Amino acid sequence: MARKTEQEKIEMENAMEEIAEIVEKCVECGLCKALCPVFKTMLNELVSPRGKAIALKHKAYHELIYKCTLCMACKQKCPLHLDLPHALRKARQVLALSGKELKANKDMLKNIEKYGNAIGKPGEKPEKLFCC
């Protein structure tokens, strides 16, 4: 058990290093906002790619990092080609490893395991589950 915890600690540190390597290069120009579907829908700077990059620079790992479809549009638009979607995926890993994953996310995973779909609709569970 202690070994697993040590392994998790290493994974978390590695993930945080990867995140920092990406977001520390962000010059906060905001060019990535134009194509972000989440920003275009919510019209809130906090959920823009720049807002999330700034949050990650300050090691603010919380529900904000789930406000992203991982569509990669910000990476395409960024003049530095910063892989912010990868940083956001890693931040989700940090939350999960530190036991701070959102309840909604945990419920979704349970539903997928039990019913084969994210919303928990009873039905036939597929033989295999696939993930991107």
Ligand code: SF4
């Ligand atoms: S990957 Fe996330 S932050 Fe980047 S444009 Fe898509 S939704 Fe926005």
Ligand code: SF4
């Ligand atoms: S992620 Fe790229 S485009 Fe977006 S604010 Fe940072 S440097 Fe600018």
